[in-house]
Amino acid sequence: MRRQLYLIFAVSLIVVLVLAACGAPAAPAAPEAAAPATGPVVNRLGVTLPDDALPLDQQVFRYPSNEQTYMTWDASVYSENDGDSFGWPDSCVRPDKDFNPQPNTCESWSVSDDGLTWTFNLQQDKVWSDGVPLTADDFVFTFQRFARPDYDFEWFYSMMGIKNWAQVVSGEVAPEELGVKAVDDHTFTIETDFPVPFLIKIMADVWVVPQHIVKDRLDDGTWALNPENYVSAGPFVLESYEKGKRLTFVANDKYTGPYAPMLDKVIVEFMDPQVRFAAYKNGELDAVGGGYTDDLPPSAMAEIMANPDLKKDLVSWPNFITYYLFFDAWNAPFDNLQVRQAFSHAIDRDKIVNGPLQYQAVPAYSMNPPGFPGENVEGLKDVQAFDPAKAQQLLADAGFPNGEGFPRLTLYTREANPALTNAAEAIASMLKENLNLDIEIQNLDYGSYMDALRAQKREKSGDFLFALVPYEFDFVDGSNMLSVWGGCEAPDADLSLMPGRHTWYNAEYNSLLCEAGQVLNDEAKRNELYQQAERILIEDVALVPIYHGIFNALVKPYVKGPMFEPNSKGQVTWNRFRFSSRESEIYKSTGTRE
């Protein structure tokens, strides 16, 4: 009958859709076997690729990221798009595989005997991608830009101790008064108020801003979003920005620095973390994972470990990150050391690391993670060791036998990923089991968390007690991660204005960090002082470290290059954080990686 036509129509619609699917060209496929070699592959910089390289048109490396707001660091470091380490204003120095600073835009440097003046010599023939020379004035301008009051991120530059820094940030003196001066076109100096032995390590994060472009657009961080204004000093330059879709970078043929690329293009595909693994498996990406917001989810790790084909693509290495519980040590009940100690002994880190965080973490008993300069992982591992009986005793001594009378607690997390939520739940159940405490978990978005943290420290409100958060290093030096908890005190500073972000204070800790900062050219001596300070931190239970992260990335086996050579600790790292010269150290091969 005719009414069956409807059914036929419906069925045929489905069939048409499916047929359209079959007929359509498939997803961008992984590179096929190479065309017969017709001589060595040479890219647009004149770099000759290794013999087993795929043809130039296939030297396109694709990886995923989230879309952000800006294209450079000069407006905000919190919302810049990916590509900062290869397709943007370049850095002064670049750390090698062992995080020792190596020449980049700054060819050489020296420090005066009193430790107060640093001199940097720039690479002579360096130009921006529009042909304008990169000079010392650009660096001077860059620091002035970072210190301006409307720039949203000055704090680790503030650790450099640059003369007049605080005065420029607060608007008291003009940016020109900053202690960064050009000596000639290719030399600039930095004067500091006090010796800053680790200043050179922060220079790895000083990304020079093109003065000739930015000086007329100081109020507008969007200059680089417009391809007409965009310039790069790095190995790659932006070719196109398709909003919501991708960034395409192409090798910068004006580049003359030490990190000349082999690849022809790098494509940053915008996609949510949950869908990246599938896209990788379908050959739409060359690498996935291995970043703080980009790590492979636990479900993916389980699949990778069970699948030998995927497992051989896996690269794992330690991240310099510590997940820790912190307290409001200025208010009850956590102003009592015994309470904090009880918490520190009640959490079985091994169980968390072998359970919900398998393959993603190692247990933490210290602030500084394994492999970090000055770390004392071995020396501190017993201070807060898991010991439920001791924990119960301490809590009873503090006046809360079997948890009785203890206020009901909320454990806050900050934009938690699934792994962190799992860990928070495990911690809550351990505190219930071992101390009989009822803990509720609440996740806050960034804005709400920052408001609460701010109120806790500035106003000593005491209504935001207890949270589990990560801290990832900012520069690789023993001083960095400890600075979360303190530093040199300003004379007569109020408690709420003490260095450090948390509501914990220890005068001895601060003076040790301060003393270490005076030690020049003797990193071993400094690290000794940092170890003493860290012991105070852990013994006074400013924090309960829970775990240090492990990075996991999948990289297609046809991606090869010096990036995969191990460092002095035998580790292969698939990125070196934002300092990475990864995109300059890989190419696509006809063969496969070992």
Add this chain to the structure above:
Amino acid sequence: MARYILTRLLGLLFVLWVLSMITFWLMHDVPGGPWAYGQQLMSDQQLDALKIRYGLDKPVWQQYLIWLGGVVRLDFGMSFKHPDESVMALIGRTWPITLHLGLLTLLVAFGIGIPLGIVAAMKQNTWIDYLATLLSIFGFVTPHFVWGILFILTFALYLKWLPTGGWEGPQYWILPVLAYAFAPIAMIARYTRASVVEALRADHVRTARAKGLGERSVMSHHVLRNALIPMVTVFGPLIPDLITGSIFIEAIFRIPGLGSYWVTSTFDRDYPMIIGLVMLWAVLIAITYLITDVLYVFLDPRVRIR
């Protein structure tokens, strides 16, 4: 009729005005702000400078009046998250993609849902009806992101027919449209079946059959037309829902549309974007209901607008 539509449109303006005030107050009342980012506390000077730059230092009522002044000139301000684009430009860039997806979905949803419902009604209580019911229940109870992931696993990873996501051409449309359409298909099929079953039982249908009208004529003139009235009520609101996008579908299939902004603008405290989207949504809903009401007049001679 024209007078009726005009009155309704004026009422809409009033609703939008009230809604904008409530939204404006609510979004500024939520803790946090667009620049409370980062791990280290931003200095007070920095925060103040940013607030002054974006006019957030003024009292909320003043900010509202400034915003309203802009809206009268169709200027909804600049997005904080995309400071090189106005809210209008951002919606203008992303909404066409979402519309494209939504309209395809509507086409598929009605194209499959209505015939499925009619067939189920005509073959009431047969295996065809039961099968259609089963499919509908599956469609209803399974969220579209589950279909999305299942489709990616099946058609991209296992069969290797289609890409996992993106928005580059027709082969990229298929999976998101199917995943997105599943629930509407189910809903449309269920309501169509119910309406048609009811219309089939009506006296005038029996009369039409008794006087010897052909089955086709009975269905098209007597059953479907009457069945359409309750369906219009239900299906109208489906349209603004589908054409404003889904964060799940757009995230799973990497579609650069408007869908994700409904959620991310709130997380980013992107005030101009939040209120711009709320206004867009309100206008779409209001207009859909207006069109639905006007359609009644044409579908049901008993309805008269005074």
